[in-house]
Amino acid sequence: MANEERPVEKQGIYSGKILTLEKWTVELPNGKQALREIVHHKGASAVVPVDERLRVPMVRQYRVAMGREMLEIPAGKMETLGEDPFDCAQRELAEETGLRASQWTYFGPYVASPGYCDEVVHLYMARGLTAGDTHLDEDEFLSVEWIPLSELLQQVMAGKIHDGKTMAALLLAGRALGL
Amino acid sequence: MANEERPVEKQGIYSGKILTLEKWTVELPNGKQALREIVHHKGASAVVPVDERLRVPMVRQYRVAMGREMLEIPAGKMETLGEDPFDCAQRELAEETGLRASQWTYFGPYVASPGYCDEVVHLYMARGLTAGDTHLDEDEFLSVEWIPLSELLQQVMAGKIHDGKTMAALLLAGRALGL
Numbered sequence: 211m212a213n214e215e216r217p218v219e220k221q222g223i224y225s226g227k228i229l230t231l232e233k234w235t236v237e238l239p240n241g242k243q244a245l246r247e248i249v250h251h252k253g254a255s256a257v258v259p260v261d262e263r264l265r266v267p268m269v270r271q272y273r274v275a276m277g278r279e280m281l282e283i284p285a286g287k288m289e290t291l292g293e294d295p296f297d298c299a300q301r302e303l304a305e306e307t308g309l310r311a312s313q314w315t316y317f318g319p320y321v322a323s324p325g326y327c328d329e330v331v332h333l334y335m336a337r338g339l340t341a342g343d344t345h346l347d348e349d350e351f352l353s354v355e356w357i358p359l360s361e362l363l364q365q366v367m368a369g370k371i372h373d374g375k376t377m378a379a380l381l382l383a384g385r386a387l388g389l
Numbered sequence: 390m391a392n393e394e395r396p397v398e399k400q401g402i403y404s405g406k407i408l409t410l411e412k413w414t415v416e417l418p419n420g421k422q423a424l425r426e427i428v429h430h431k432g433a434s435a436v437v438p439v440d441e442r443l444r445v446p447m448v449r450q451y452r453v454a455m456g457r458e459m460l461e462i463p464a465g466k467m468e469t470l471g472e473d474p475f476d477c478a479q480r481e482l483a484e485e486t487g488l489r490a491s492q493w494t495y496f497g498p499y500v501a502s503p504g505y506c507d508e509v510v511h512l513y514m515a516r517g518l519t520a521g522d523t524h525l526d527e528d529e530f531l532s533v534e535w536i537p538l539s540e541l542l543q544q545v546m547a548g549k550i551h552d553g554k555t556m557a558a559l560l561l562a563g564r565a566l567g568l
Contacts (some may be wrong), residue, residue: 213451213458213530223403224410226426228505231403231410236453239530247405248454249428251505272392273503274415275427279392280503287504318548320556323430323501323508324452324459325466326407331553351392351418367564369497374510374553377499381560385546 213239215246228252228287251329255299256285256320256375258383259309259336264359266380267307271352281355282373283380285331295332303336305345307354312338317382320375333379335386360389392418394425407431407466430508434478435464435499435554437562438488438515443538445559446486450531460534461552462559464510474511482515484524486533491517496561499554512558514565539568 219235230250235243259267266283273280286302288295296314303309317333346352363384365371371380383389398414409429414422438446445462452459465481467474475493482488496512525531542563544550550559562568 213449213532215451215453217453226412227424229426229428233405234453238528240528242528244528245406246453247408249408251502270392272394274394274396274413274425275505275507276500276503280500282503316548319551320553321455321459321551322553323506324455324461324552326454327502327506328454329502330551349417349419349421349423353392363564367561369495372498372500372509373503374499374501374557378553378556378560381557381564382546384564385542385560
């Protein structure tokens with residue numbers, strides 16, 4: 211590839227609980243070298259569950275990095291690097307909302323911030339929902355609100371829903387369902 | 390807010406060129422403490438330019454964090470924390486494509502990865518395009534491809550476009566333009 215950057219050195223900076231940071235020296239197409247800060251992340255799955263009345267159970271949770279609550283679709287990180295994204299999607303849907311789903315649509319991978327991070331979020335739509343118990347992690351605090359998909363799409367168009375994976379997945383679901 | 394996490398200690402880990410990493414100790418709603426790894430990023434603007442024939446100039450560039458080329462809308466980082474997102478959007482559009490635009494629509498902020506990062510990308514649609522010169526940074530390598538928005542929307546629905554801001558912005562533009 212004409213525009214390829216070739217890593218020539220990788221230096222570990224930090225290895226933590228949910229992310230790893232490295233400093234890479236890369237060789238540019240013009241032969242010069244440049245520095246790249248690279249965040250590694252195990253990835254995640256995210257699900258738009260849509261019930262028979264075309265309502266979506268949205269998750270409201272506090273995001274300390276943003277200093278505020280955000281309204282998001284059910285989602286969660288892979289437990290291990292290489293976990294099956296569909297297993298992760300089913301688990302997170304059940305943990306956060308108590309729901310099981312009989313029909314799944316895979317929308318594809320969503321790359322959160324390709325300029326410096328390798329995080330991939332696998333996006334799904336889930337239908338054929340049945341209720342069960344939630345199984346929140348002991349230290350997980352969130353509330354679930356059922357909102358019509360048509361109303362959520364209006365909120366996305368009005369710039370009122372800010373989580374990127376949620377914006378993309380709601381718009382994908384709206385288009386897939388002709389809303 | 391009932392679900393709020395309160396930072397009680399912040400430890401600097403790394404301060405670099407495009408990002409800063411901190412380790413925060415937070416107090417959870419149940420009084421327990423937890424660790425949060427937080428990436429700070431200055432933010433960015435991204436633009437869907439749409440010409441009179443409803444074509445979009447897409448940017449193909451190598452993303453070393455992903456190890457491959459990606460097809461994205463024109464976008465770029467804020468030069469300083471607190472730069473006007475509209476200034477950033479106009480600059481990046483001109484630098485990467487040479488285009489100026491007379492009509493701008495602001496779609497709103499897009500949060501790339503709220504679980505650990507404060508990066509906000511401001512999403513715009515630009516119409517009334519006129520051509521000028523590109524002004525790529527010396528070490529920036531990319532190519533521009535004009536693709537019909539209707540074809541891009543099909544690619545997004547088929548899971549073939551993976552950059553998150555690009556997925557969201559193309560779907561927003563499609564919906565805004567009735568495509």
